[in-house]
Amino acid sequence: MLTIAHLSDIHLGQDRHGDGGERARKRAEQVMAYLDALPGPLGAVLVTGDLADHGLPEEYRQAAEVLASRHPVLTCPGNHDRREPYREVLLGEEPGEQPVNRLHRLPGADVLMLDSSIPGRHDGLLDDSTLEWLDAQLAEGRTELPALVAFHHPPAELHVPKVDGIRQFGEIRLERVLRRHPRVAALLCGHSHTPAATTFAGLPLLVAPGVVSTITLPCEGGPGISFDHPPMLAFHVLDGDGRLTTHYRVVG
Ligand SMILES: [Fe+2]
Numbered sequence: 001m002l003t004i005a006h007l008s009d010i011h012l013g014q015d016r017h018g019d020g021g022e023r024a025r026k027r028a029e030q031v032m033a034y035l036d037a038l039p040g041p042l043g044a045v046l047v048t049g050d051l052a053d054h055g056l057p058e059e060y061r062q063a064a065e066v067l068a069s070r071h072p073v074l075t076c077p078g079n080h081d082r083r084e085p086y087r088e089v090l091l092g093e094e095p096g097e098q099p100v101n102r103l104h105r106l107p108g109a110d111v112l113m114l115d116s117s118i119p120g121r122h123d124g125l126l127d128d129s130t131l132e133w134l135d136a137q138l139a140e141g142r143t144e145l146p147a148l149v150a151f152h153h154p155p156a157e158l159h160v161p162k163v164d165g166i167r168q169f170g171e172i173r174l175e176r177v178l179r180r181h182p183r184v185a186a187l188l189c190g191h192s193h194t195p196a197a198t199t200f201a202g203l204p205l206l207v208a209p210g211v212v213s214t215i216t217l218p219c220e221g222g223p224g225i226s227f228d229h230p231p232m233l234a235f236h237v238l239d240g241d242g243r244l245t246t247h248y249r250v251v252g
């Protein structure tokens with residue numbers, strides 16, 4: 001059994017009422033402190049994008065500090081991230097504009113973190129090179145083990161008007177790849193700043209809540225975004241037979 005914590009959209013550097021990003025940093029620290037204090041083990045902590053609010057090098061320096069953990073921390077970029085400083089400052093790699101895709105081999109499962117960002121835009125797309133890479137990774141290596149595929153933008157409408165217009169498009173191409181690989185147990189994403197669960201390509205599509213804020217449904221009224229809801233995260237528990245169960249937690 002593998003337990004993974006999943007958080008998203010910490011938006012470090014987001015300025016609220018001139019606080020210089022202090023609120024965003026505190027919220028991310030609160031969630032990471034909660035995970036570090038858990039008595040039991042975690043296979044990994046996933047952060048599905050929008051680590052930085054403006055994609056600034058300083059925000060990635062903060063991210064490196066705030067996300068330092070006793071657990072392995074796996075990330076992918078979101079629409080607020082910028083690939084060059086993300087690579088250089090957070091990952092300590094050579095700068096480059098190509099998508100930041102990573103395969104992580106955890107005990108009992110492969111986790112593929114994909115880059116659904118499009119430089120300069122808020123909607124998302126897995127480009128052809130990313131989909132070819134995903135197809136190849138799923139076909140090679142530990143094919144007997146389940147795989148989790150994570151990215152920032154949900155490839156389906158969530159009935160949240162603020163997000164549906166800037167979701168991941170070109171999703172039929174992703175569906176074609178996923179249907180070739182029955183080892184994929186679930187899809188994990190963020191971007192929507194709401195804890196949600198739906199399906200895509202016959203698979204669970206599990207959305208991590210936003211740490212920095214919560215986007216609300218039309219039936220809830222109001223401005224459509226709440227900065228009052230406390231930070232939240234998800235725990236995904238993967239059985240030996242590849243079945244995933246998700247629990248959502250409020251932190252604080
Ligand atoms: Fe976000």
Ligand SMILES: [Fe+2]
Nearest residue numbers: 050078079191
């Ligand atoms: Fe986003």
